[in-house]
Amino acid sequence: MMKNIIFLKDKTISLLTFSKWALVASCFILLAGCTKNFENMNTSNAGITDAELKADFNFIGQYYPSIQQHIFGEEGDYQLCQNLNADAYCGYYMSPNNFRGNINNESYSLVDGWNVDVFNMAYGQVMGPIVVNLNNSARVAYPHFWAIALILEVQAMSRVTDYYGPIPYTKQGTAGAKTPYDSQQTVYNTFFAQLDTAVTNLTTYVTANPGLKPFAKFDMVYGGDYTQWIKYANSLRLRLAMHIVNVDGATAKTQALKAINDPGGLILTNTDNAGIQGILSYHSPIWWIGTSWTDLACGASLTSYLNGYKDPREAKMISPATAPAGIAGQYVGIRVGTPVGGKPMYSGYSLPNFSNISEYSSMILINAAEVWFLKSEAALRGWTSESAQTDYETGITTSMAQWGASAGNYLNDKTSTQADYVDPQTPQAGVANASIKAMSTITIAWDATATNERNLERIITQKWIANFPSGGWESWTEYRRTGYPRLFPVVVNNSNGTINTDLQIRRIAYPSSEYTNNATNVAAAVTLLGGPDNGGTPVWWDTNKGKANPTNF
């Protein structure tokens, strides 16, 4: 190292030069070896080298636990990425915590500091390692690992695009920090192509190596069983296909049939449900923020449907209110956008049933019931020869089984509808009481004589119930696509006129960090979006835009 040093260039005083050479000599004498240990010294003793990670595929496999955990995130990440936006907007939850004096996402005042976490998690924690590291180390050499990465990437990024519309996606890895955005159509087409690769790679591997599970150590979903991952990929394809039915019916149908007809099959029984669980003490963030933080309670829309339907799942899913006295023992949620006051004013409202949604419960990504409802919709649209009714009813019974509830006469209930919502307290002076009449007249039992639109409302409403507690992001997407189930609007709208209370929120605004770090590209994205970057602009597949009488056929 020493010989590379050029001393003369900055020397004008010869005496100093001389003394320096003298000191170089003394340096050798006094500091034996000088800089030869520098590389060793500057390598952290608390780190792990790539060579040490060769065994058991750790050098690629160790990316996966983090990727899987960051789909939902834990605690605060889950809270910011889903619970304080999609979960509230789809009527599942409402927080009894008066964050930011109730002027926050839940009352349509979009909090940039919260929503930026969606980007940070998806790109930093999920996409980054996939696009850089796994792309280099697994794509060619370990195509089965790469297949899992693609499925997880599609799963995670579908939430991001459905929240925002256009997102940076296909140009990832080529443009550094200044990534251009893609139209949502391009993003969806890429999803389908990625799922093609995933299913092909896994099918090839399973055929060649039956029973081998090299991914088991890193698998938080299926314990390394690739045949299950194929079902998951197909089910994900079916879900995404249905999202775009109103804007690109042809692709929707093609992709849906591809999913349904793939020999690898779909998730059709609860034992096949895809969910995140185990490894490195990952716990249910719903349990965590519900019990430790006491930051969530059920939404009024959820309790009004479960109450109105006298749903056998109700007691399994949620627990009765404990306070105030007027509602103790009943199932009463909080209406979205209620100015809740400080805790514990609304803390006694219905909570998830934490004996069933417990610390290490799986965070479900896609369950069998949802797939049955998707198949029912496909049948309703005439894409398959299946019975839409049978698929619908199988969806309900599968969900009942998931919760350990007995359907009883539920499938034949032709009269029960969503109940009115009554809030016994008025949160504060100057704010209206949150009580509201039911929005929906849809009943439970299949009605072969009803219009497709009515039966779709039935399907989506039941799918919505079945996707509780962790499917809020999909439920908000489906609410926006179909207009169902009919959900209570916000009590207070603090959007400053950008979001119509009745049409409800249609998307989330891009994080301001994109405007500071990626300004040109985000401006182009807003052009692609076709409207202002706020919560009132619908995304590409959102053709109903919240209108009172949705048309899906």
Next chain:
Amino acid sequence: MLLVPCIAFGANSHQKASVATGTKTGTSLNVPNAAAIKGVVKDETGTPLAGVTVAIKGTNTGTQTDVNGAFTLNAKPGDVLMISYIGYVSKQVTVGNENYLTISIISDTKSLNEVVVTALGVKRSEKSLVYANQVVGGDKLNNVKGDNLMNSLNGRVAGVDISPSASGVGGSVKVILRGSKSALGGNQPLYVIDGVPITNASNANMQPTGTYGGSPDGGDGISNLNPDDIESMTVLEGASAAALYGSQAADGVILITTKKGKAGKAEINISSSYTNDVISYKPQFQNEYGVTPNGNQSWGPKLSSPATADNINDFFQHGNNLTNSINFSSGNDAAQTYFSYANTHASGIQPTNNLNRNNFTFRETAKFLNNKLTVDVNTNYINQKLTNTPGIGFYFNTLPGLYLFPRGVDILPYKNNYGVPQLARNNLLTQNWIANEDIQQNPWWILNKDPNYGNRDRMLINSSVKYEFNDWLNLQVRGNVDRTADTYQQDRYAGTNPVLTQGINGSFIRSEQTVTQMYGDAILNFKVPMKSDFKIDGLVGTSITDNNTVGTTYGEGIGLLIPNVFIDQNVLTSGSSNVTTLPASHNQIQSIFGSLNFSYKTWAYLTLTDRNDWSSTLAFTDKQTYTYPSVGLSLIVSEMTKLPDFISYAKLRGSYAEVATTVPVYLTNQINVNGSGGVTLVHPVPSSTYQPTNTKSYEAGADLRLLDNRLTFNYTWYKSNTYHQFIQYTPGAGSIYTVGYINAGNIANNGMEIKLGYDIARGSVFNWNSAINYSFNKNKIVELEPGDPTATVELTGNGANAYESVLSQGGSYGDIWGVKYERNAAGQIMVGPGGAPINDGKFVKVGNPNPKFQLGWENTFNYKKFSLDLLVDGKFGGQVMSMTQMTMDGYGVSVATGQARDAGGVTVNAVDPDGKAVTKVDAQTWYAGQGGRSGIAEPYMYSATVVRLRSASLGYTQPIASSFIKSVRFSLIGSNLIYFSKKAPFDPEITMSTGNGLGGVDVFNQPTTRRFGAQLNLTF
């Protein structure tokens, strides 16, 4: 052990002298007997001078004055005492019949050969210095003792910004010299003891990093020292002063010179000080409105009679600090010994917050080989135990619970029963509190059931060997080991708020850390023997600094198996380990350096320095070495040319210097980490061209002494630019990388420092010296990333709370970002349908806490045996944020919310969504809208201007002739006594963190204290 020979030596030499002057027939009655003469030596201002040599002419008998200026000597009438002290005109005094002498000497400013300690411990004449330096004597540092000696510098030195941390006794202090320069670096000065750098290490806990807090300040290294061991502190603020210390000195240097044994008579000093602390301000509460029905806030109905409870008084206590120290000093010309022991016992204003520190120092200095070889060894051992350092921020802090407690509700049941037994768990206690929120817990629960313990053992050994080849050449070889071993533990009992602990059985964290710094250097000092007006001296040297950390942290895992058993084997884990090896941060800097000083006559001095470093943290880059020069010129105008008589001394100086700072450890070689959440495989933005951060600075100034030295004036102007900043950033959310570093940018600081001193009265009975120091620093981020003027660096993220600290181009260091009111074009606040102020949640700059300028004014009075010292200082300008006030408003406990309710609402100039004017808004709607922990920052920004009586001491010195005790000094002391002006609801000087972030924000910080006390010094 060495006491004996030196006493014997003193006695013998006197006997010889007496024999020589007496008659040869033995004991003579007509020759006066030598007797103990006592006296004191003072300077022209009446300040006692320590270390003055007092010798009897024509003999070997002599002594030196002690810290109080006192001396004792066996002399007889007729003897001539020779008083000599460096930088002062020597004086001869003939002993008469008095047994107590008061001797004044005056400073020798005509030639001003005052010697100052400069970089590397090199002593140089004041005249030749090309930069500003400021010296604070040990007496000033010990005038009013605090827990952290750096606080004693506050207000006394121009250009130094000192912010004590808000973490009670044992807390750190943030010291910034001439502005923050580095985005990623520490920005704090290098501390150097007797020429050798020491570490200023915190424990593994480090500093809080966000407004949630949760992890208390771990205390710094400098506060461990015993202030009584310190002879003086020299502040080298500029880069030129520090150029020879290299990388570590880029942010300035504080040189500490410690006491050593003195040749002469053995001496014992005992010092004892006691101080009592009370909180110096309280938050203002409303007392009219009670608890919200079904809630825990205070938006409830009007109380039938106003609340009278004083929860603050029910919680805080008086803090105490009892410091006792003793030192022994003795020696002869060949060897000197110094030993000291000090004990500090302090308790904070928060109950259970205690500090106990023991300092041992042993120093031996000896000369060998005909005085050519000097060996100096200084060993220190420090043990410090710190319990229950208060949490700062929302978590594990007692104050949110205390302040947010609903008005009109009795808090005493929660104080007396902070835990309630749970029958189902066989009476295991769980927390008893009115609210179940992460940001507030029962304060007494935290004190008793979330305790923390820190223990520090520190060994500091300095040694130096110096050999004088001849009178123009010497070689000095030095080494030191500074080893600090810390343990820290924080217990979280079952029943603690579950957000803050793991599981239902409680949890704990623990860390063990040993930081070792080894330093060695070899320096050849030369003075070219020349017999001309032109002279050359200088040095060449080489040094090595090695820092290494060894340690482990034990995380919470997923909680405990058996509740409240805080031992490692009781920690449960699932899937991953709870134990983490601390990164060693092992780094080494090897250097060669040289300095050349040219002088012409006694009035022109030119200094050139150059240093070259090899840094281990630059491994894996293209270039592991960097070099940086400095040049400076000093002209003594008063000796160059004849100046008017009223100018006693005039000096002009100017310098240019560069200092390069190496890159942070491991940054050039980031590898995968196995943390508690699994293996994190790192993927940084690739770069192989990292280069050191480089500060280029200019400095110019003048030193004047006027009117027979009564008036002194020092002026310094400086400008520095720091380039190649290392800025860690999270690449745009669309990026494939998780972390990147920009190696660019330019942070500029410029400012000036003025010191003015005047001897208003200079007499033998009454002296009055008045000194003013003034400084300002203007910091500007000229550029961060050349390619992107909008790039920002987050020093503190908002964490979904109201405060951010952000660096941005065009801004300045420490800028506070927060949310502002949304306003229409006419500037009216826009409110929602209910009347609450709207905000878009976007963070923008709302202020900067750094003062525009600082002013200190010190007055020292001496009247006979009394002395009075008063220090007033002010920091002017700047803005700070109170999240305490913001949260209290949101909860309806603040006095503002009560007044608004009394007035039927908040009077505002606002418009609603329909454009209709709104003039009155319901108090709860308004304050809930702008308050809380994530509220609107704009109304919670306050002026940071604060002017205070920083310290006062009134002393009385009684020299005692002819008794065992030589002198007694008693003083009454006080600090932070009066706020002449303070606009914020807290002390804006206090900082949550001594790191780069969290400046200027109050998140339930511990209030500052007003301190009174007394101090007793005895000299034997």
